[in-house]
Amino acid sequence: MAVDILMPPLSQTMDTLVLVAWLKKEGDRVAKGEPLFTVETDKATLEVEAPGEGILRVLASPGEEIKAGVLIGRLVAEKDDTTFLPSVGKSVQGEEQDKSRQAEKQEIGLGEYGCLEGENGGKPPAAWEAGREGRVFISPRARRLMTQEGLSPDMLRGRGSGPLGAFIERDVLAMIQRSSTQPATKLNVPPAEITKPSYAQQVKLDLSRRTVARRMLESHTSVPPVTYTREVDVTALVQLRQAVLRRLPSWETRLTYTDFLIFTVSRALVKHPYLNATFDEETFLQYTQVNMALAIDTGHELVAPVIPGAEKKRLAELANARADLVERARRGELEAHELKGATFTLTNLGALGIDHFTPMITPPQVAVLGVGRIRQIAAVFQGEIQIRNVMNLLLTCDHRVIDGAPAARFLDCVAQLLESPELMML
Amino acid sequence: MAMMTIAEALRQAIREEMQRDERVFCIGEDIGIPGGFGGAFTVTLGLSDEFGHERILDTPISEAAIAGIALGAAIAGMRPIADVQYADFLFNMMDQLVNEAAKMRYMSGGTLSVPMVMRAPVGATARGAQHAQSVEAFFTHVPGLKVVCPATAYDAKGLLKSAVRDENPVLVFEHKLLYGSKGPRTEKGSISPVGEVPEDDYTVPIGKGVVRRKGKDVTIVANLLMLYRSLAAAEELSRKGVEAEVIDPRSLVPLDEDLILESVKKTGRLLIVEEDNLSGGWGAEVAARMADSGFFWLDAPIKRVAAPDVPPPFSPLLEREYVPSETKIVETVLSML
Numbered sequence: 188m189a190v191d192i193l194m195p196p197l198s199q200t201m202d203t204l205v206l207v208a209w210l211k212k213e214g215d216r217v218a219k220g221e222p223l224f225t226v227e228t229d230k231a232t233l234e235v236e237a238p239g240e241g242i243l244r245v246l247a248s249p250g251e252e253i254k255a256g257v258l259i260g261r262l263v264a265e266k267d268d269t270t271f272l273p274s275v276g277k278s279v280q281g282e283e284q285d286k287s288r289q290a291e292k293q294e295i296g297l298g299e300y301g302c303l304e305g306e307n308g309g310k311p312p313a314a315w316e317a318g319r320e321g322r323v324f325i326s327p328r329a330r331r332l333m334t335q336e337g338l339s340p341d342m343l344r345g346r347g348s349g350p351l352g353a354f355i356e357r358d359v360l361a362m363i364q365r366s367s368t369q370p371a372t373k374l375n376v377p378p379a380e381i382t383k384p385s386y387a388q389q390v391k392l393d394l395s396r397r398t399v400a401r402r403m404l405e406s407h408t409s410v411p412p413v414t415y416t417r418e419v420d421v422t423a424l425v426q427l428r429q430a431v432l433r434r435l436p437s438w439e440t441r442l443t444y445t446d447f448l449i450f451t452v453s454r455a456l457v458k459h460p461y462l463n464a465t466f467d468e469e470t471f472l473q474y475t476q477v478n479m480a481l482a483i484d485t486g487h488e489l490v491a492p493v494i495p496g497a498e499k500k501r502l503a504e505l506a507n508a509r510a511d512l513v514e515r516a517r518r519g520e521l522e523a524h525e526l527k528g529a530t531f532t533l534t535n536l537g538a539l540g541i542d543h544f545t546p547m548i549t550p551p552q553v554a555v556l557g558v559g560r561i562r563q564i565a566a567v568f569q570g571e572i573q574i575r576n577v578m579n580l581l582l583t584c585d586h587r588v589i590d591g592a593p594a595a596r597f598l599d600c601v602a603q604l605l606e607s608p609e610l611m612m613l
Numbered sequence: 614m615a616m617m618t619i620a621e622a623l624r625q626a627i628r629e630e631m632q633r634d635e636r637v638f639c640i641g642e643d644i645g646i647p648g649g650f651g652g653a654f655t656v657t658l659g660l661s662d663e664f665g666h667e668r669i670l671d672t673p674i675s676e677a678a679i680a681g682i683a684l685g686a687a688i689a690g691m692r693p694i695a696d697v698q699y700a701d702f703l704f705n706m707m708d709q710l711v712n713e714a715a716k717m718r719y720m721s722g723g724t725l726s727v728p729m730v731m732r733a734p735v736g737a738t739a740r741g742a743q744h745a746q747s748v749e750a751f752f753t754h755v756p757g758l759k760v761v762c763p764a765t766a767y768d769a770k771g772l773l774k775s776a777v778r779d780e781n782p783v784l785v786f787e788h789k790l791l792y793g794s795k796g797p798r799t800e801k802g803s804i805s806p807v808g809e810v811p812e813d814d815y816t817v818p819i820g821k822g823v824v825r826r827k828g829k830d831v832t833i834v835a836n837l838l839m840l841y842r843s844l845a846a847a848e849e850l851s852r853k854g855v856e857a858e859v860i861d862p863r864s865l866v867p868l869d870e871d872l873i874l875e876s877v878k879k880t881g882r883l884l885i886v887e888e889d890n891l892s893g894g895w896g897a898e899v900a901a902r903m904a905d906s907g908f909f910w911l912d913a914p915i916k917r918v919a920a921p922d923v924p925p926p927f928s929p930l931l932e933r934e935y936v937p938s939e940t941k942i943v944e945t946v947l948s949m950l
Contacts, residue, residue: 328881328912350949355912356881 190239190262194247196255197523198228203252205394206259207232213245217262224259229398230490230526231519237262251346252394324353332359395488406547414545414557414583415594419602420568421561422576427608439507445481445535446506448558451604451611453477453497453505456531459597463530465551466588480529480549481509483516490516491532491549492525537561537578546583553588556601557581578605617810618793622766623656623732626773627694629814631664634692637777638668640679641696645669653698654734654787655794680706680731684714687729692777699744700733700786703751714782715757726780730773736788736838736888737925737932738800745925745932747888749836750895752784753865759783760865761819762836764791766808768863771817779819788837804841822869824876828856831946832876834899835886836862839937843886846942857946865895873899874907881912882949886937891919913949918942 194204207225211217223237241262247253323343325333333340338359347354392400406412424447431442456463460473479497483490492512497505515521534546535558546557559579566575580601584594604610617625630637643649644657645666651658661669672679676697683693697703703710714727737745752760759781763769769787776783792798793805825840826847835843840861847857858876862869877883883903885896900915918937926932 326881326912327909331909350913353913 189244189264190241191258192223192238192246192260192262194226194253194255194257194259195235197226197233198230198255203254204228206247206249206251206253208249209243209245209260210234211237211243213243215243217241217243227394228523228526229395231521231523233523324349324351326353326355329353329355329359332356336363338362395490399489402549403547406550410548410550411586412545412548412583413586413591413594414581415591415598416543417580417582417598417602418577419580419605420566420575421578421605424605424608425561425576440503440510442502442506443509444537444558444561445533446502446509447605447608448533448535448556449479449481449494449497449505449509450500450502451601452531452533452556453479453500454611455597455600455604457498458600459593461589461593462554462584462597464553464588465530466553466585467551471553471588474530476530478528478530480532480552481512482532482534483513485517485519490521490526491529492516492521493527493529495528532556534558543579544581546581548583548585550585553585554594555583557583580605614809614811616807617766617770618795618805618807619763619766619769619787620655620792620794622770622808622810623773623787624651624658624660625810626770626777627657627660628663630692630694630774630777631660631668633814634777636690637692637694638670638686639694639696640670640672640683640686642672642674642679642698644696645671650796650798652696653798654789654792654800655796655798656732656787656792657696676702676705677709680709680714683729683731684709684717684727687714687727687782688717688725692728692730694730694732694773694777697731697733699740700735700748701743701746703731703733703748703784706731710752710758710782711755715755718781719757727782728777728780729782730776730785731782732773732785732787734787734789734792736790737920737936738789738802739927739929739932741927742924747786747837747920749784749786749865749887750889750893750898753895753898757781758866759819760786761863762786762788762865763817763863764788764837764840764861765806766793766810768817768861770810771815772819772863774814775816775819778816783819786837790838791841804838806841817863820864820867820869822860822862822864822872824858824872825861826857826859828858828880830855830857830880831882831884831949832858832860832873832880833884833886833942833946834860834862834873834896836865836895837888839886839888842937842939843942846939846946849939849943850946853943853947855946855950862899868899868902870902870906873903874910877903877907878910881910882946883907883911883915884918884942884946884949885915886918886942888920888936890922891917892922894919916945916949918945 198204205227207227209224210222217223217237217240219237219240221237222234225232225234239262241264244261244263246261247259253259325340325343326349330340343354346352347358349355428442428444428447456477460475463477464471464473476496477498479494480491481494483492494505494508500508529552532549532552532555534555536544537558537560540560542559544557546555548555559581561576561578563574564577565572566577568575580598582594582598627639639657639660641652644652645661657669679695683695686693714729717725717727735747749760749762752758759779761772761776761783763772773785776785790800790803791806792800793803793807794800826844828847833843833847843859847859850857858880860873860876885899887894887896889895896917896919900917903915918941920935920937926935
């Protein structure tokens with residue numbers, strides 16, 4: 188019996204994943220558990236193991252964007268196994284009924300086209316895949332439309348959205364729409380007078396950047412955000428941290444302000460669970476456990492790995508967890524599960540000199556706390572002008588479920604803890 | 614207007630044609646015997662009481678004789694309606710139908726005509742390989758024969774009347790699960806489309822199909838029982854956001870190619886559903902014609918859902934797998950988008 192190889196559901200946020208490479212070749216014998224292929228999720232590149240053993244039959248090519256649950260290959264018993272191969276992109280997920288029907292079908296040995304296998308059987312569309320490298324399939328209807336619109340088939344690259352990756356009418360219509368929305372065509376200016384600005388390089392967005400782009404737009408268009416700003420006096424915290432560093436100069440992890448913030452914010456969230464929550468337009472879930480996502484700039488991208496159960500971790504444990512995530516994020520070694528399940532996000536741009544910004548919520552989370560630079564100012568403190576260390580807290584909330592007063596109360600709770608770090612011991 | 618089953622509508626058509634034209638008569642096995650079913654599926658029930666045994670003619674079990682008598686009578690100026698208990702038995706009549714009936718007009722330079730009707734039930738209904746085939750394609754292949762397949766009561770009456778009045782041999786394929794036969798001839802699993810049938814004299818022209826459901830995303834051409842499976846599949850597809858246009862060809866010869874082409878021009882996708890075996894079914898002909906005249910309108914390869922290339926199985930479980938299902942139609946359409 189052949190074993191289906193399905194695109195695994197590795198990403199919580201993405202419908203599609205990119206098949207990066209097959210680690211085995213078509214026709215190779217594969218043992219169960221052997222690394223079989225790599226996929227790129229929105230956050231990381233991951234290896235996937237073989238779900239069974241057999242001879243590999245490849246159905247999807249590297250570089251393709253494929254939905255989770257879709258058949259991308261098979262492990263068959265014998266090298267000359269003619270078990271039918273359905274076309275790529277055909278989802279084998281479905282209702283239970285469909286599954287049982289398929290099982291029934293396989294038991295009595297009927298192929299996709301209802302023919303007995305081995306006989307006329309199959310007429311595998313997979314055969315059409317063979318030798319198509321570099322060929323672009325265009326449906327007659329799409330080609331007809333292109334001719335009508337004066338478009339050249341040379342403009343098409345890669346795969347379309349139709350069966351077998353053919354370019355079909357909707358792809359061409361989308362192309363026409365894209366070109367018609369370019370404002371230049373509407374200006375009545377002789378083409379010679381338009382000077383194209385020169386550009387340094389054309390940047391092709393990789394999957395993770397496209398994911399960020401999509402999610403940021405989603406956040407911007409679907410969430411009504413309000414950002415609340417509060418300046419906090421962190422002079423005591425600065426002194427506390429310096430005292431710790433002096434006492435434990437050779438401690439394995441150097442304690443950062445971010446660690447204090449994770450510690451403080453996770454405690455405050457336990458008292459204000461309405462911010463430690465997700466909202467999907469119907470269900471507003473408030474969590475008792477704080478899964479703190481930490482926005483990390485890896486030098487070339489933004490990731491937000493999660494410290495689960497932050498509210499129960501000691502400061503030293505948080506520091507170790509944070510240091511480990513940052514290190515592995517920079518090396519691109521985060522695993523998919525580490526990017527999932529966040530209930531709140533913390534983003535600290537202080538180290539880069541930013542005082543004020545408006546952080547963006549990552550749906551379905553309902554809030555994000557931004558942190559600015561710690562700076563010295565001349566401030567009125569206990570009736571005197573003193574040099575104090577201050578820092579801005581920037582809390583963005585989804586106003587659909589979080590009103591101003593509860594947001595302010597949470598911010599006040601965080602501020603109190605940061606201004607009087609001795610309270611953290613309580 | 615009366616509500617009728619297909620069996621009743623066929624009976625009404627026969628009755629009206631026999632009243633209208635005394636040359637019209639019925640011939641078949643057990644179609645008029647006292648206490649019988651009125652043929653295998655009750656279509657001629659009671660007609661021997663109305664018209665007598667000289668016009669409702671019972672024969673011995675000899676399909677070759679039925680075809681031969683009908684053929685001779687038609688050439689001699691009569692208008693026979695032959696009842697074939699199961700369409701599978703048409704194969705006993707092949708010489709009469711293919712070598713004689715279909716060729717007579719051509720070979721005689723138009724001096725002879727063969728205005729005969731063969732009524733034959735098709736479809737797999739737990740009766741095994743020799744009483745279950747959908748044999749339309751054997752006859753769509755033969756020039757000189759017309760082939761119709763009414764799927765509603767209205768069409769059953771109108772098409773049978775057109776067949777009786779046609780100067781050429783016409784095969785009328787009826788589906789066992791669509792008759793709506795009652796009493797001891799009630800078919801298990803039948804869906805009996807009862808429909809309005811005008812009491813007056815009307816005909817449905819041979820060679821004209823009809824759009825049973827409008828849609829913009831895919832054209833499904835399906836006859837007889839498969840029409841109803843396709844309509845159900847279209848509803849399921851609609852819930853998934855895909856609007857299928859479902860065409861009932863009603864006649865396979867001549868085929869309403871224009872109707873199908875117009876639909877394909879709109880949708881860009883064509884699926885043909887038939888209960889016959891896949892290879893060489895009438896659907897293959899529709900596919901070939903649309904690949905020819907509709908090629909530049911197609912946005913996806915033409916697909917067919919048909920029975921696999923095996924004889925109809927007797928096991929009900931296997932038969933269920935053999936006959937194209939709503940699920941298979943839905944899956945196939947989704948693979949075309």
